[in-house]
Amino acid sequence: MESFHEVGSRVWLLEGKDWVPATVTESKGGQVTFHTEYDKTYNMAKESLNRQNVTAMHQNKCGRGGRYGQLRRPP
Numbered sequence: 544m545e546s547f548h549e550v551g552s553r554v555w556l557l558e559g560k561d562w563v564p565a566t567v568t569e570s571k572g573g574q575v576t577f578h579t580e581y582d583k584t585y586n587m588a589k590e591s592l593n594r595q596n597v598t599a600m601h602q603n604k605c606g607r608g609g610r611y612g613q614l615r616r617p618p
Contacts, residue, residue: 548575548589553600556585564600 548570556565556577568584569576575592577585587597 548592555598555600557596558583558585 555562565577565579
């Protein structure tokens with residue numbers, strides 16, 4: 544599984560039925576804190592994290608070989 548526990552990692556976080564973009568803001572003591580683009584903060588136990596509720600964002604290379612940071616939603 545991808546490592547999405549590192550501070551600063553960009554992730555998709557399942558919020559209800561919707562995937563929302565978020566950033567890992569803290570990871571310690573068995574807890575990971577996510578801050579969403581919609582100004583919400585979630586604290587989750589590391590052991591509860593799986594691909595059904597959080598997944599790493601992937602950046603695509605676009606035109607001229609540059610990285611535009613376009614985001615792909617999880618499958």
